[in-house]
Amino acid sequence: MPFNFLGKFFKIFILIYILSTSLNSHDCLTMDIAKTIFNNESKQPIIVLDNTISLEEAYCGQEKLNYLINKKYNDKIGYKVGFTGKALQERFNIKSPASGVLYKHMFLKNNASINYDFAYRTFIEPDMLVIIKSSEIMNAKSSLDILANLKTIHPFIEMPALPFTKNTLVNGNMLVAANMLATKMVMGEGIKVESNEEFLSQLPNIKTIFKYKDGQVIQEAMSSNLMKNPINVLKWLINDFNEKGIKLKANDRISLGSVGKLYPLESGKSYLYTFKGFGQSSSVSLNTN
Numbered sequence: 001m002p003f004n005f006l007g008k009f010f011k012i013f014i015l016i017y018i019l020s021t022s023l024n025s026h027d028c029l030t031m032d033i034a035k036t037i038f039n040n041e042s043k044q045p046i047i048v049l050d051n052t053i054s055l056e057e058a059y060c061g062q063e064k065l066n067y068l069i070n071k072k073y074n075d076k077i078g079y080k081v082g083f084t085g086k087a088l089q090e091r092f093n094i095k096s097p098a099s100g101v102l103y104k105h106m107f108l109k110n111n112a113s114i115n116y117d118f119a120y121r122t123f124i125e126p127d128m129l130v131i132i133k134s135s136e137i138m139n140a141k142s143s144l145d146i147l148a149n150l151k152t153i154h155p156f157i158e159m160p161a162l163p164f165t166k167n168t169l170v171n172g173n174m175l176v177a178a179n180m181l182a183t184k185m186v187m188g189e190g191i192k193v194e195s196n197e198e199f200l201s202q203l204p205n206i207k208t209i210f211k212y213k214d215g216q217v218i219q220e221a222m223s224s225n226l227m228k229n230p231i232n233v234l235k236w237l238i239n240d241f242n243e244k245g246i247k248l249k250a251n252d253r254i255s256l257g258s259v260g261k262l263y264p265l266e267s268g269k270s271y272l273y274t275f276k277g278f279g280q281s282s283s284v285s286l287n288t289n
Contacts, residue, residue, distance in 0.1 A: 029053065029061030029177060037061075038068040042119040042161035042183055049164075049178070051171040055098075058176035065179050066101045075104035077253050078132075080158075082180045083172055084233050084257030085225045091262075094172025097227075097236050100180025102253055108186045108286070116288040119161035119183055122265040124286070125258045126210040126273045128223060128230055129156035129187055132252040138238060143231045144195050146238070152190030153230075155208070155275045155284045156255060159184040159265055187253070188284025191275065199278070204229040206277035208259050213270035213285065221260040223277070230256050 033048045040046060053061075070076055080100045083089045089096075108114060116122060130153050137149035160181035164170045175181055193199065204224035211217040227233050233256040241248065248254070267288055274283040 027054075027057055027060075029057055029064065031064050034061055034064035034068060037065055037178055040163065042163045042181075044120055044163065045165045045168070046163045046178065049174045051169050051174060053173050053177060055173050055176065058173040061177040062100065062179050065177070069101070069103060069179070073103055073105050076101060077104040077107070078102040078255070079237070079248075079252065080180055080182055080255035081233050081237055081257050082175070084227050084236075085259065087261050088258055089172075092170065092172040092175060097233065097240075097257070098172060098176045098180065099237060099240065100176070100182050102182055102185075102255065106182060106185055108184060110186055110188055111285045111287065112186060113287040113289055114159065114184060116265045116267040116269075118159075119163070121162040121164070121166075122183075123160050123162060123262045124265045124271065125158045125160060125262045126208060126219065126221075126260060127156040127158050127258055128206075128208075128226060128256045128275075129154045130193070130230075130234070130254050130256065131190065132248050132250055132254065133193075135247055135249045137234075138242060138247055140238060143200050143229075143235075144197070146231055146234050147193055147200060148195035150193040150234075151251075152192055153203075153275075154190045155188040155273050155282055157186050157271065157273050157284055157286055158182075158255065158258075159186075159286070160262075185255075186284055186286050188273070188275075189282045191278055191280060191282050200229075200231065202278055203231060206275050209274045209276065210260070211272055213272050218263065218271075219260045223259060223275075225259045226256050233257060 131151040133151045134149045140146045161183045206223035210219040271286045
């Protein structure tokens, strides 16, 4: 067989192999699955996901889910980063942070009231949120560059629904596919960010106090639980988004994740979550029916 023919045959074989592996590497959850999750609105257990899905499948499915959410509400307002603390990484068997999308219609006013059973298996989680000042943050080369492109940091409470039955073995990839369980949330007053070494050094030393308004403390935790310094969460997000071609922009709200644990949302409670740092304090509250 002539050498040129063999060479062409070999090239065709390699091309077919590359195409086939490329297709396999982009397996994705179907639009039907995304529609099922979207239409469910966290009201009932999700049965179309299981813990065998890959992280790539999960993100691909999340993209379809967010297409449906944005088509209905058209109010995308930012992103959330989850699994930034060891407690939730261990609980959901995932080794790295992951991201989801936030929407304005999910936000309640500070000190709002909500039914504790507004969705299936509701929880409450004390977090931290920052607001972006400029899209130049995507070009940040240092921690101070990141701070220079932030406006404020806020105490932030999420009320995620975990729409899986209690006997379902849930892992992090399933939560990624469900848009990181972004459901309802409330944001407190902000602390102005300053781009200097002193602010950077104090950022991991914010004392967070999560309690009932009657004074009973639920949790005390330091902001260093967020990857040793919350700035590291933003570094991870910027690197991840630059790889994916996603750009943060001015006024995007970014949830940096839980400073501690996830707790069941209780009926008839008033919650208060406070930041103490930078010589000042800032709080956010929520009431349940």
